[in-house]
Amino acid sequence: MKSDFKKLIPTFSAQHGKFSLVTVPPLQFLMIDGHGDPNEAQSYKDALATLYPVAYTLKFLSKRELGKDYTVMPLEALWWSDDMESFTSARDKSRWDWTVLNMVPEWITGDHVETAKEAVGKKGESPLLETLRLEPLEEGLSVQTLHVGPYDHEGPVLEEMHSRFIPEQALDMTGKHHEIYLSDPRRTAPEKLKTILRQPVIRLG
Incomplete structure (x- = not known):
């Protein structure tokens, strides 16, 4: 049986037009760091060209060697x-x-992960393999919502989250802004893109 963690982990879903307070469980991720405009920075393109091949190689390794199949998870990013x-x-x-x-x-x-990186490296098409790592992420208490539309239209939603909802709930921001990309921008019209926007928080007082 194939595990689909988008359905098994509740925090991989959110409601459009509503801010929700959730507790995100500890999870582990393949990670690559970078800087700059994701639409222009070569490093961002190189990061995706490295992340996906390793992710899919791990999936097939898991199915073949461990007898555990799963759906490759959507792209996410901390900003x-x-x-x-x-x-x-x-x-x-x-x-x-x-x-x-x-x-x-x-x-x-x-x-x-090292086995997958070695296999991917033999193909010579993933330029940031040396910087890819496996690392846990524990965000805990967080505010999140579902944004529907172009990425560049996120600003007002984030402004409302940061300036209204979080202070009204006696919370303070901690950690990094987190986005989960539920849609493939290569196959989805900009106005239909679905993105979970998440901000880790702590309670004041």
Whole structure:
């Protein structure tokens, strides 16, 4: 039986037009760090060209050697900047730092990842293999919502999340802005793109 963690982990779903307070379980991810506008930075293209081949190689390794099949999870990314306005009003992507993510099951180990990287490396088409790592991420209490539409239209939603909802709930932001891309932009019209927007928080007082 194939495991689909999008359906098994509740925090991989969110409601459009509603901010929800959720507790995200500890998970592990393939990760690659970078900086700059994802529409222009070669490093972002190289990161995706590395992340996906390793993710799919791990899936087939798991099925073949461990007898555990699963659906490859959607692309995710952490985003941050010295100036949070670059995410909301200014949307100055050239100032953004990022980590692209792909969740893998708990039974995947560092040795499995190294085996997958070695296999992918033989094809010579994944330029950032040396920087790809397996690492846990524990976000815990978080606010999230579902954004439907172009990525560049996220600003007002994030502004409302940061400036209204989080303060009203006596919360404070911690950690990094997190996006989960439920749609493939190569096959989905911009106005129909679905993206979970998440912000880890802590309770005040």
